[in-house]
Amino acid sequence: MKPEESLQPTLQAFFELLIVGGLSLVTLFWIIPSQTEPSDNFGLSPSMVPTVCVVSIAMLAILQFFSSFLRTEKTDKRQQGLGIPSAIVASTIVGTILIDTVGLVTGGAVVAVLISIVIGERRIPNLVTIMVSAVFLLLFVEWSGL
Amino acid sequence: MELFLQGASDAFTFGAMIAVLGGILLGYAVGVLPGLSRPAALAIAVPITYSMSPIAAIAFLVGVTKASAAGGATGAILLNTPGEPSSAATCFDGYPLSQKGEATRALKVALYTSVFGDIVATIILIVLAAPLASFALKMGPVEMTCVMIFALTFISALSGASISRGLISGIFGIFLATIGLDPESATPRLTFGMVELFDGIPLMAATVGMLAFTEMLNQAEAFVAKDRNKHIKSEPTTKEKEKRLFWKDIRRILPTTIKSTGIGISAGVIPGLGPTIGAFLSYAIAKQTAREGDQFGKGDIKGVAASEAADNAVLPASLIPLFAIGLPGSVSAAILVAAFMLHGVVPGPLIFVEHPRLIYGIYVSMIIASIFMLIVGRIGLNFFAKIASVPASIIIPFIVLFCTVGAYLEADTAFSVFAMIALGVVGFVMQRFGYSVITFLIGFVVGPLFELSLRQALIVTNHDVTKIIDHPIASFFLLAALISAVAFLKPKKLKWKKSV
Structure with missing residues (x-):
């Protein structure tokens, strides 16, 4: 296996963690608190389900990052522009x-x-x-x- | 029996038959064109029935609903652009079949399984309306939450090589579904002050953006890069062998069709699940229980049969709680309530006492609609299949046009289109990184109902999760979800071990 081939999935996983994790943190600490209001009603807070979702996404992104070291994953080598x-x-x-x-x-x-x-x-x-x-x-x- | 015959004679009148046929033709047109949703078409069709008799009016609307469900598969198979959100699951295998040159076979499977699911569900409606409705009555929020968890478990079944990416996609869908007014306190949530977001992200914009628009972005890129053979469907098959359905094909899809019809009926009977969840759930179960040699996701007629049979079984089944307790099981059934009221009929338990002749007439009309659906669908099959021969240079601009106009017509505002474009871009990026847009959509569709049921369940159980044991139906679905998850993880685990 060539060095650049083994490096690419790890780098991709790192960038993936950076993007998904970073967005999750921004959403968790800035967007959700600023865009939801606390409720006095009996039941769940309006921010609870979004918060649980974001925390779950962040945790799964970390899991995905570590699992990328264990798994040999075929990536699409074709360069596509935007x-x-x-x-x-x-x-x-x-x-x-x-x-x-x-x-x-x-x-x-x-x-x-x-x-x-x-x-x-x-x-x-x-x-x-x-x-x-x-x-x-x-x-x-x-x-x-x- | 006398009442049944009287109802049947009403259904066989010229006016009622023409109404059914008109509804079928309109429904097919709506179903084939992407972006024109079934509930929207049904809502527009209700005023057309003002001058009709109650039986003709309901028959017309039933025709629209049934045929749009069947017609939705055409775009999904030929263009990877579902005419209806509920047909999105048909894309998974229908479009790959089309790319392999087996579009006609896929369309035939979609039509026959649609009609099968529809007729069986209609018979179930006729025979078991009262007992099944009483079962649906027992479904409280705790049960609904567990049914949702059961449905959500199958999100993973549709993800690609990575389970974590699949789950991220599904949870991201649920997260975006929380945008809008909070279901409990009605305070704006994650709306950034935009009034248009108070009702949440439009479902049609999400579906069209994530599936059709994203696909067009990919196809356009591939088309320009001259990678036409791989990505662009240009010609339907000319080999007769690949157009015909053989007995072995029917034998192969029959168990899946029967099972999916049952899932569709369940999704219809349980209020709120609807055809989209029914079709996705059915596909996931079919994929989960795939046998050796099945090629789900790569162009397998069983995949088309699974989603289409379930999709078409939902509407007749959703009329069971509607007729029995006045509770609509789907959006389409909810619009039918308005049509009933318009003609002085209140759906509910008393309908069997006050309007038995009408009920039997509707039953017979529904069977007639199924037969018309088969005839119209079969005659138009080759015509629809010819759409696949249209070059990509024509398909891409017109599909983007359909996406734009379809999203715009949903609310007559540019906001829906911008939402569609934004989600299309998100879908494009997700696909680049290996995240499933389909899994996202499942989460997005299930999200609002799941949150609502969860909140109600927590109130009912006083925030004590262990009280779920007091709800046998809920426990059953939770156990089923657990078993499904374990069964699903098993092959993935083996695969992972191999790769290591």
């Missing part, structure tokens, strides 16, 4: 803002066309076809009341 997913998210956000401000049909059609462009479609006839299809589909949704 460019395309980020562009799709951005396009959907733009379309959603348009749906909310201009209308369902316009915003929806923009979403479909932008996503097509993001995944590499550059042929104008195809883009027009996608836009027209999206418009008709959304007009049907509006008309039918669904």
Whole structure:
């Protein structure tokens, strides 16, 4: 086994612990106390179930970290970027803002066309076809009341 | 018998039959399109029934509900985009089957098992309504909590190689489900002052975001990287052998279908569980009890049969407590209560005394709806299967569009879409690190009911856990959960030892 192959899962586990554990601590000591109010009612405090969940997640993250030393785990070596997913998210956000401000049909059609462009479609006839299809589909949704 | 015949004659009138068929067609359309949920469609369909007779109105709504449950599998199998949250479990094996070129087989299994589960549950409703309803009446919060624990135990069964990651995903789902108004004190909890979060994160946004949107992010990345063969379904199979269902296939899925129908009926009878939990639980049990050679998660028709039979068995079963004690067992049943009231009928024990002819008419209409569902589903099967031949360059933009519009239509606000996008991104990151989004969803769905039942149970038992012994049904489910957990851990343990 090459050194970098054995190191990678451990490093990943460490970063995983750092992210999951760190987020759990932030949630436990800052978000939950600031976002829940104590209740005088008989029963459980509103913060109890969220707190139990976060503590359990933190403990399981530690368990996961230590178990990564014992287990040989095959990791996906394929390097994947974040460019395309980020562009799709951005396009959907733009379309959603348009749906909310201009209308369902316009915003929806923009979403479909932008996503097509993001995944590499550059042929104008195809883009027009996608836009027209999206418009008709959304007009049907509006008309039918669904 | 005379009343039954009178009810049957009402159900066989032209108006009632057309109403059932119309409901089936509308339901299929709603089910196939992702993002358009069954309860939403049912709520919209209620005003359409104003001018109908009570039997036609209820038959129409039953048709919508039944067919949307069956139609939801189509998107799950062909596009990994469930038309309904309850069809999400069908994705696990339906979509891999589609990727292997066996989409038609998967669709056939989904249709036949849906109809089977539906008809059996309807017969159970007709025959055992009163006794089973009396059983459901005995389910208090302590019992419900234990049933939930039993259901939650199976979260691990759906996780990947790491149990701890699976549990983290499930607990994270429960955590996000606590966002909103506190069920007891009604004070805002983890809402960051946003009024939109008072009702919690919308279920549809979570389901669509975590499953469909995340999948589209992955598929788009793979598509651009030209890794099309692995990730993008392009053509359905042309081999007749892979389209047909053989006797050996039916024999293989029959025990799972029967078992899952029973689970679906139980999920329907127990108020609040509903089709989503029923389908996920059924799938988990089927996976848990898998035999050698079964390939759950990699494209096994047994997986499709498990979730679909249970999903479709829920609605008829949820009418048992509705008819017997006026308590709806699911969201769909709750909307049906409104429809009943609209037509001057109050669901409850007295319905058998005051409207026996209507009840029998509804029973017969439900059987007719099942038959129509089979016919419409079978005729439309090849048409739906052709969706798989649409290139990814078309599928991806339109699925993202469906996700966006579906989330938007749930509340007519951009908030639902942003919630869907945020959860999609969370799902994408979780998948990158090997965390199961499906396990997350199970936790998210079960979360609110679990918390409510837990709070009530603690009050009932005066915060004394040992008092659970006084509740035999609760003890039974707790023991079953324990046995299930031990049985589930066993193969994982062996696997771990091997790897070490």
